Each structure stands twice: as C-alpha cells, then as structure tokens.
Amino acid sequence: MKRDIDAKLSVWKTKKDRRPLLIKGARQVGKSTSIEAFGKSQFDKVVSVNFEQRPEFKNCFESLIPQEIIESISLLSKTDITAGDTLLFLDEIQECPEAIMAMRYFYEQMPDLHVIGAGSLLEFALKAENFRMPVGRVEFEFMNPMSFGEFLCAIGEEALRNRVRELRNKPLPSSVHDRLMGYIQKYALLGGMPAVIKYYIQTGKINGSLDIQSTLSQGFIADFGKYSSKIRQKYILKIFQAVPKMVGRKFKFSNVDSTIQSRDLKEALELLEMAGIVQIVRATSGSGLPLKAEESERIFKVLFLDIGIMQNMCGLSRELGSKSAIMQINKGALAEQLIGQELLCIQPSHQPPTLHYWSREQKNSSAEIDYLIAIDDEPVPIEVKSGKRGTLKSLTLFKERYSPRWMVRFYSSAIEVEGDLVSLPLYASESLNQRLGTAL
Numbered sequence: 001m002k003r004d005i006d007a008k009l010s011v012w013k014t015k016k017d018r019r020p021l022l023i024k025g026a027r028q029v030g031k032s033t034s035i036e037a038f039g040k041s042q043f044d045k046v047v048s049v050n051f052e053q054r055p056e057f058k059n060c061f062e063s064l065i066p067q068e069i070i071e072s073i074s075l076l077s078k079t080d081i082t083a084g085d086t087l088l089f090l091d092e093i094q095e096c097p098e099a100i101m102a103m104r105y106f107y108e109q110m111p112d113l114h115v116i117g118a119g120s121l122l123e124f125a126l127k128a129e130n131f132r133m134p135v136g137r138v139e140f141e142f143m144n145p146m147s148f149g150e151f152l153c154a155i156g157e158e159a160l161r162n163r164v165r166e167l168r169n170k171p172l173p174s175s176v177h178d179r180l181m182g183y184i185q186k187y188a189l190l191g192g193m194p195a196v197i198k199y200y201i202q203t204g205k206i207n208g209s210l211d212i213q214s215t216l217s218q219g220f221i222a223d224f225g226k227y228s229s230k231i232r233q234k235y236i237l238k239i240f241q242a243v244p245k246m247v248g249r250k251f252k253f254s255n256v257d258s259t260i261q262s263r264d265l266k267e268a269l270e271l272l273e274m275a276g277i278v279q280i281v282r283a284t285s286g287s288g289l290p291l292k293a294e295e296s297e298r299i300f301k302v303l304f305l306d307i308g309i310m311q312n313m314c315g316l317s318r319e320l321g322s323k324s325a326i327m328q329i330n331k332g333a334l335a336e337q338l339i340g341q342e343l344l345c346i347q348p349s350h351q352p353p354t355l356h357y358w359s360r361e362q363k364n365s366s367a368e369i370d371y372l373i374a375i376d377d378e379p380v381p382i383e384v385k386s387g388k389r390g391t392l393k394s395l396t397l398f399k400e401r402y403s404p405r406w407m408v409r410f411y412s413s414a415i416e417v418e419g420d421l422v423s424l425p426l427y428a429s430e431s432l433n434q435r436l437g438t439a440l
Contacts (some may be wrong), residue, residue: 001154001201003030005143009038010348012139020103020115021267022093025143026276026305027120027223028216030194032091034143035116036109039087043114046087049080051095061098069102084110093117094125104137121226123274140350145192145306147345148184148338149430154197159182161227167431171414176345180427181412183295188338189317193307201242206440215310220277234331235260235268243278244304244313248370251302269302279303279344283359286372286379286402291356299359303340328376335426336370336384339410342429343371343382348408358398375406375432395421408432 005023012021025031039046049057061073070081075089083089099117106115119125126133126374146154152161157198160180163172171177190196190209193216200209221240224233242256255264272278283299284291311317311334344353358369358381362417381398383438397409399420407425416423 001030001146001150001198003034003146003150003401004345005034005141005329005349006038008141008198009116010035010042013042013427016229018111018114019107019139020117021139021141022100022103023116023118023141023143024038024122024276025118025120026145027219027319028193028195029143029145029276029385031118031120031143031379034093035087035089035118039089041297043080043087045071045079045288046089047077047081048089049077050089050091051099051389052092053090058096058098059098061102064098064102064105066106066113066432068103070113072112081113083110084114086114088113090115090117093105094119094121097125100125100430101132105346121223121275123276124227127274133193142349142351142353144345144353146194146197147185147192147430148342148347148427149162151187151190151192151197152183152338154201161430164428165430167415169415174414175355175411177414177425180425184338184427188311188334191306191310191312192341193306193308210312210317212411213309217309217313220275223275227275228268228335231263235264236271239265239268239272240277241313243272243302244310247301247303247310248336249301251300269431277305279305279340279353279355281340281355281357282373284356286358286369286398286404287383289377289379291372291374291379292354295356298417299361301357303344303355307334307341309338311336317397332384335410338426339384339429341381343373344431346429346432358394360397367397369394380404380406380408385409385411392421 012018023035028250036046050369051057057076060069060076063069064121074081089120093099103115103117103324115357119249127172142330149161149164150302153160157289163176164180173327189206190200193438195216196209196212199212201207221237224236227236238257238260256265269278273280279302281301281303284296285294287294316334340355347353356372358372360367369381373380373382379402381395381404383395398404399407405420407421409421410426411423412426413423414425415428
C-alpha cells in the first residue's frame with residue numbers, strides 16, 4: 001500500500017548532502033514494508049539485515065570502518081554491495097547499537113552508499129548510558145499508523161483525499177461530505193495499522209480485521225519483556241490496559257490502580273511512550289511559542305497509538321458498527337483520539353511527534369482546550385466538539401485571555417468560517433496546515 005513516506009524516501013535518495021537515515025516508529029506501523037518496497041522500486045539491489053532474526057550480523061560491526069563492515073555483510077549475505085546501486089537496510093537496528101554508531105562513518109567515508117536503519121524500540125538504544133549518538137551525521141523520519149488520508153488512498157479514493165486537502169471556505173457537496181463521514185466512521189473502526197487495513201481491503205471482512213487488532217495488541221504485550229524487568233512488566237500492562245479507557249481525560253495514576261505507587265506507574269508510562277505505544281499530551285500555556293517551554297510535567301492526557309486498537313480494547317466495535325455519530329461514542333473520547341492521531345500525522349515527520357493542550361483549573365470555573373498546536377509561529381487552539389454544534393465556552397475563555405488570530409473546531413458538519421473560528425469536518429485535518437497557513 002502506498003504510504004506518505006514513499007515520496008520522502010525518494011527525495012532522500014537524490015539529496016546532495018544525504019546522510020544515513022534512521023526511521024523510528026512503533027511495531028507494525030509499516031516501516032520495514034515501506035523501506036523494502038522503496039528499495040525494490042529504486043535500486044538494483046536491496047541488502048536487508050535484520051539483527052533480530054540474524055544476530056550473527058552484529059559481528060560485522062566489531063569494526064566501525066565502513067569498508068570492512070561492507071565486506072563482512074557481503075560475505076554473510078552472499079551479495080555484492082555497490083554504492084549508488086544498492087540500498088543497505090539495517091532492520092531492528094536497536095539490537096545492534098554499534099550499527100547506529102557506524103552510520104557516522106558511512107556518512108564521512110562512504111557518502112555515496114544509501115543506508116537506512118529502522119527499529120521499533122530505537123529510543124531504548126539511543127538513551128542507553130554508554131551509547132554515543134552520531135549527532136549531525138544521521139537523518140530521522142518518524143512513522144505513525146496510516147492516517148485517514150493514507151487510508152483513503154489504500155481503498156482507491158486518492159482523488160477524494162486530494163479534494164479534502166484543497167478544502168477552502170466552500171463546503172463540499174452534501175453527497176461527498178456524507179461519503180467522507182462514512183469513511184471516517186470506518187477508519188475509526190479499522191484504525192491505521194497496515195495489517196488490519198490490508199486484510200480488510202483483500203477480504204472486506206470487518207470481524208477478521210478486528211481479530212487482527214486483537215492479535216496486534218497481544219503482540220505489544222509480548223514485547224514488554226524487552227522494555228524492563230519481569231517485576232515491572234505488570235506495571236506496564238496496567239498502563240497499557242488503562243490508557244485506551246482514559247483518552248480525553250486528565251491522566252491520574254490513582255485511576256489506573258490506587259494500590260500501586262505513582263512512581264512505578266510513571267516509569268511504565270514513560271517506557272510505553274518510548275516504545276511509541278502511547279503519546280503523552282501535556283498541558284501548556286497558550287501565551288506563545290514554543291509550546292514546550294511552558295508545558296506541565298504534572299498535568300497531562302494520554303493518547304493511544306491507534307484508534308482501531310483503542311476502540312477494540314474498549315469494546316466499542318459494536319457501537320461503531322451501528323452508530324453514525326462517532327463524536328458521541330465513549331463521551332467523545334473516540335473523536336478526540338481520532339483528531340489527536342491525525343494531528344500527529346500532519347506534523348513534520350523529521351521531528352519527534354509532540355502534542356499539547358490547554359487547561360485552566362479554577363474553583364467553579366475550569367476550562368480545557370483539547371489541543372494546542374503551532375502553525376506559522378502562532379498557537380492555534382483546537383476543540384473537538386460533540387454533535388454538529390456544541391458550546392464553545394473554553395474557546396471563548398481562551399480567546400479572551402490570549403487573543404489568537406485563529407481558532408479551530410472539529411465537528412461532524414461541513415466546513416464553516418465565522419470570523420476567527422474555522423469549523424472543520426472530522427475528515428479534514430489534512431487541510432489544516434495549508435488552510436491556516438494561507439489564511440494567516
């Protein structure tokens with residue numbers, strides 16, 4: 001299936017000052033599949049080294065001299081490696097930290113060789129005490145599950161995706177809007193994990209697709225032993241099972257398990273974030289940029305990796321299959337997960353993904369903005385509202401305090417612009433950067 005990273009890999013291939021590329025992302029989001037497909041379409045040969053399946057290749061990196069490394073890999077793989085004609089793909093590279101460090105020397109001594117590394121647990125290797133990161137010698141790309149736009153392309157609706165991207169003040173015809181709302185409903189049910197979408201496209205069977213979601217969630221659990229000791233795995237499991245049910249709410253460790261100390265659960269949450277399974281969304285001020293400068297360590301919400309697996313773990317599949325108003329399901333948490341996941345996908349993919357929200361906690365006067373993002377050096381507040389309308393009390397309070405030039409509401413109706421408020425349908429997140437960037 002076509003992915004957005006495909007075009008970025010093609011640009012990387014022909015860059016003048018190209019560096020070895022590291023691709024990060026959780027398990028099963030499609031890293032290896034995309035890289036292999038890119039290699040087969042644009043190189044004469046692809047030499048793939050999976051350090052998890054073939055640990056003997058780790059010995060090739062006892063030396064950090066590129067020529068010696070290439071000779072060793074060529075002998076083991078029985079394939080000649082030629083700069084310009086061959087893609088060297090180092091998969092599950094976190095299993096061999098020396099291979100990451102060797103990327104510096106590939107850049108300095110063999111710059112014509114195309115080298116890509118990928119791994120689902122890369123952050124654990126990069127944050128190890130004795131690891132030396134080749135700063136400035138490596139490029140990064142971050143992969144998420146398939147976005148709604150990628151989902152549209154996968155089901156043969158690329159033209160429809162382009163119409164959404166180009167959405168301006170004029171609403172789409174009602175028939176097109178209804179069609180897209182039907183697709184966003186289906187995307188909320190299936191999610192963006194490539195294996196789930198591929199199975200659905202091939203068979204058209206929803207139940208089988210949901211079974212794959214369950215298999216993937218069990219696969220994540222099976223990986224916990226790679227994060228931490230056996231004693232702490234029970235804390236990771238507690239957080240993993242709790243997050244899907246706590247999306248959209250301020251996260252409190254006491255709501256996970258009041259009998260476990262917060263520091264143990266906090267460490268488990270951080271490990272899951274390093275693995276890409278969850279995304280912490282921290283509260284911050286809306287006074288200016290960067291948003292991270294005033295973020296709170298204490299006040300935060302949490303998103304799950306994928307909306308499909310999230311609803312599966314919450315037991316919402318039946319509701320999604322029978323209702324058309326996904327905003328109402330699980331008190332709107334599903335829609336908040338959907339928009340949060342989409343906002344992560346439209347961020348620059350060479351930077352670590354981040355999300356923030358705004359919260360004001362005062363006696364008898366609390367307020368919250370679901371998301372706060374930066375567009376063209378401006379903080380932009382985003383609300384995800386239930387139904388077709390809904391009150392805008394929090395947006396009004398935010399406007400009085402910070403006077404943003406633009407505010408955004410996602411809802412289930414057609415696009416509407418009223419002064420500084422842009423109301424967008426749930427399916428239109430991809431139009432956000434281009435639309436507000438032009439307007440600002």
